[in-house]
Amino acid sequence: MLFEKKISFNQNDFDSVVAACIAGNNQAQRYMYQKYFGYAKSICLRYTSCLEESEEVLNEGFLKVFNNLKNYDPSYPFKVWLRTIMVNTAISYYRKHKKHIEDRTALEDVPELRLEEDIVSRITADEVLKLIQRLKPLYKNVFLLHAVDGYNHREIADMLQLNEATVRSQYIRARNQLQELIRQYYPYSYPGSWSVKTSERSYA
The missing domain is CATH 1.10.10.10 (Winged helix-like DNA-binding domain superfamily/Winged helix DNA-binding domain)
Structure with a gap:
């Protein structure tokens, strides 16, 4: 279909926001991003050494969130699920760049x-x-x-x-x-x- 109707959502119904995000509704994705931006950024700032790094992790983390929303279990607290993705993204960033010498003392x-x-x-x-x-x-x-x-x-x-x-x-x-x-x-x-x-x- 050339002009596919975007699924609507209600900001007071989080399940509808998730469904709209999965369907590619840009407004729903923007709403979710803005709603959890501060929480997610605070996590990224903890695990990175500067603002630039935190923003890279934040952007990559939200990309993973939207790409994996279809796998989100609504019975599980969303903030915990989001935090897990952000933490894992930050740790992956740390491993990938290997900027620091690891102390492996027993x-x-x-x-x-x-x-x-x-x-x-x-x-x-x-x-x-x-x-x-x-x-x-x-x-x-x-x-x-x-x-x-x-x-x-x-x-x-x-x-x-x-x-x-x-x-x-x-x-x-x-x-x-x-x-x-x-x-x-x-x-x-x-x-x-x-x-x-x-x-x-x-x-x-």
Whole structure:
């Protein structure tokens, strides 16, 4: 058919938005992009080292979203599905460019510092994320994947194409380095104890 009618959608009916996007309705795709732009970009910014990289990951991630919407299960929370795609896209970008030297020191070579459990509650989430951005790229990615996005070490090893012992060592190194950064930039947060409890894997 030369002039095929575009399927309509209702912004208050998300299923109709998804259906319209799958059917190629540009307005529906634009609406979905704008609705989730801020959320998706915040994820991409976490996993990249600059704005330019985050925008590349964001654009590629949304392309994957639209190309795979037909496989989306409506019974699954859309933001979790979207986040998974954005995280995987960011990790693929990291692996592809290989800009950074990976530290593959074994776990037993890394002494683990005791992290005190209250420190994060004494500084803001934005302050914590800014410090995480100061970590080495591999440390940062491993820490974010485990502590923020809730992946286990085996899953992270598969995503980063590393062995599990390496992932564990990088996570410990990231924790140690983050603790030192908190001590350096926010000395008032001591003494106390802390743990990171920011996993989003259980979103409803």
